[in-house]
Amino acid sequence: MPVELIRSDTHIDFLGRWKIAVGVSLAVLLAGVAGFAVNGLRLGLDFAGGTEAQVRFATDTDEGAIRDALSPLQLEGISVVRYGAGHQEFLVKFKGERRVGNTEPATEITARNDRVIAMAEALEANIGKVELERTEYVGPKVGAELREDGLEAMGYACVLILAYLAFRFSARFAPGAVLALVHDVFVTASIWLVFGLEFDLRVLAALLAIMGYSLNDTIIVFDRVRENMERRTTYDLPSVLNESVNQTLSRTLLTSLTTLATVLALLFLGGDVIRPFALAMTIGIVVGTYSSIYVASPTLLWLENRFGDQAKAS
Amino acid sequence: MSTRARVISTLLVVGLLSWSGIGNFFDREHREANPLIPDHALRLGLDLRGGAHVVLGPDLDASVTNELARIEGMLQERLEDDGITAVRMVVSGLELRIQPATESDAEKLRSLLADDFSVLDVSEESGAAGAPTQFRATLVSQEADAVRERAMQQVLEVLRRRINDPQTGIAESVVTRQGDSRVLVQIPGVDRVPEGIVKTTGLLEFKIVKDYAESPELLRQKYAETGLPEGTEIAVERAKPEGDEKQGRVIGAYLLNEVADITGEHLVDAYSRFDQQIQEWQVNFVWSDVGSRIFAKLTEENIGKPLAVLLDGEVVTAPTIRGRIARQGQITGAYSQASAAELAIILRAGSLPIDITIEEERTIGPALGQDSIDSGLRASAVGVLLIVVFVVYYYRLSGVYASIGLVANLLMLLGLMSMFGATLTLPGIAGLVLTVGMAVDANVIIFERIREELRAGRAPRAAVASGFSKARDAILDANVTTLFTAIILFQFGTGPVKGFAVTLSVGILTSVFAALVITRLLYEWKPGQANVTELSI
Helix, strand or coil, X not given: CCCCCCCCCCCCCXXXXXXXXXXXXXXXXXXXXXXHHHHCCCECHHHHCEEEEEEEECCCCCHHHHHHXXXXXXXXXXXXXXXXXXCCEEEEEECCCCCECCCCCHHHHHHHHXXXXXXXXXXXXXXXXXXXXXXXXXXXXXXXXXXXXXXXXXXXXXXXXXXHHHHHCCCCCHHHHHHHHHHHHHHHHHHHHHCCCCECHHHHHHHHHHHHHHHXXXXXXXXXXXXXXXXXXXXXXXXXXXXXXXXXXXXXXXXXXXXXXXXXXXXXXXXXXXXXXXXXXXXXHHHHHHHHHHCHHHHHHHHHHHHCCHHHHC | CCHHHHHHHHHHHHHHHHHHHHHHHXXXXXXXXXXXXXXXXCEECHHHHCEEEEEEEECXXXXXXXXXXXXXXXXXXXXXXXXXXXXXXXXXXXXXXXXXXXXXXXXXXXXXXXXXXXXXXXXXECCCCCCCCEEEEEECHHHHHHHHHHHHHHHHHHHHHHHCCXXXXXXXXXXXXXXXXXXXXXXXXXXXXXXXXXXXXXXXXXXXXXXXXCCHHHHHHHCCCCCCCCCEEEEEEECCCCCCCCCCCEEEEEEEECCCCEEHHHEEEEEEEEECCCCEEEEEEEECHHHHHHHHHHHHHCCCCEEEEEECCEEEECCECCCCCCCEEEEEEEECHHHHHHXXXXXXXXXXXXXXXXXXXXXXXXXXXXXXXXXXXXXHHHHHHHHHHHHHHHHHHHHHHHHHHHHHHHHHHHHHHHHCCCEECHHHHHHHHHHHHHHHHHXXXXXXXXHHHHHCCCCHHXXXXXXXXXXXXXXXXXXXXXXXXXXXXXHHCCCHHHHHHHHHHHHHHHHHHHHHHHHHHHHHHCCCCCCCCCCCC
């Protein structure tokens, strides 16, 4: 006997539970709205602009000492947080733009251009030996562009996927799949908002990857729905949908599990830089699996009941 | 195709692509010495090897403004030739405003603009009651684009020269254009951008000194009653010795002509040199033929007077002219070795014609890069191991097939990316790990389908055949949509995130090939044509 995660004779009435599913999804989305109200939309460096420096001291220190050391520099909107394990690595962030050019007096250029260097010098003088492990600066123009481009990219991805699904399956299937993937992106984003996490390019990359990936499961289900519909001359759509979801349940879960395994390896072993990406992917994969079972098919059914007449007529 | 042909062609594809990737496991010398090892290998992104990634935004509009100012000058000359002098002209931003004194001047101006200044788009505004017509001119859009483009090319050229400078340049640095109006500068192995490269604009001017005082205030006091002579301005000199606390303070003020006697555009070379006699670093420069003539005349006529050397509007040094100098000269001024070298580069490379803004700058120290490589590889290895253990446990021999496919997939991915000289970034490693997870999905879909067919009572061979054919569409559909998002990410993403899009896209292609072709062939090997009653799945 083969090892089975899901017994092949499983029959669960997934569609019958659509009310619970809607409730769960709405609850998370509402929590996201609440999170937005409390925490606001926290944009990371890529989108908000500013400077971020990851510094490592040779000896232990704390945020207060760093703030004190930097206060004479009058860095605008400064924040200092501990990074990674231990008390030696910190992330210093501040706002403001940099500029080089021949219209400004040389000393001013130097003063602006050297803020990161000035920071390092102040830390070295007041606390001790420090290493600049990573510095990032994003100017206001680039920040705004990345924000716009990010939203545009998500929009394009939606449209392209919708068009492809309509072309491959028929216009009836596409809205359910797209709603499922929009659902995944919003639910993942909601969880991000609830915990007040920062949105940056890495998270955007994860959200886009989720859009592409969460669709895989939905496609597997819809592919089976299509096949089951073609096999019969008459059918009752709800039962075909339920049957298809059940038939594909084991592969929906298994594919998610294997991908989840690798993403979890990234989350725990991939290091700090990649962690936000891995976390968003982890959430997205779980949500995507849920949505391909509980969101895509009910939407298809709902749309058919409301607008379609072919299903019942044929 | 016969099975034999398919086996051979598949082995060929996998073999060639794997071979293409082995360059990554050898260092450059081995690769070049051994003809069996391909020359290409993945390039490591700056986020992995350490370095600076800088996006610069030249103020291209300023080049249009400069061009308008130049045209203004030409127009002024033409009008003076025609005896019209009372015309007020102002360049403001991208517009040249012209205000003639009388309507008859306006008439002449109109025909002059129409005949000889076709690069201008002119609109007229009737002045207030009795006042003559005003003109507003902008560059025609084609011309403005051409001016911007020229400025962009010049910026690229100057940055390239500075960054590839033989004396202080950094190997493997790249200056590339990004879109219409940005320049991407990538410098490996530094934890900050060398300032001389983007900071100083490097406008070198020589002017005869008319007067001098300790400070601008003192100098201005001298002319308190008369005001500064027409056509002159004050330039300051600052203390230079590095480490001195006086550094940056104004130590002198010079009264100079507004227009330079000669500028750095006539230089052909500049280099830093240590002068044994005065024990100081200095910058030597060499004039072109034209430059030599002008400079010889200038020095000959002004022997005994101080000559100010200005860089970007500030006096660097003001030695007294001792005799006629033609071809060569030096700038001395208490330079350190580094600052002398920096000035030499700037003089050699020419000046940046317009302001440049740093739009984005990301630097990674080499230690952090190595950490990222280590943890990325560790996560990949653990990911692969988890998957292999799982599929072999769950699908037995079929799981082994899937694992073979997975390894072939990774080898092909590495080979393809090396062939294209792709850059591996940290998000790229994440894409690699994700590819591993997703590659197995296709196998899972196929295997589950085969199990289903077996449950429906099909014979193993038939179950394998129909499992593959029925799963194929779903696998293709699922991967095409992921490919879409990867491509979109490549279009919109910047820097390292692009690396994620690249590995993800290539990984999708290789994993579909691995699942649909390689594992399929393994089934043809065993059970193959044998009429087995059971399948290890």
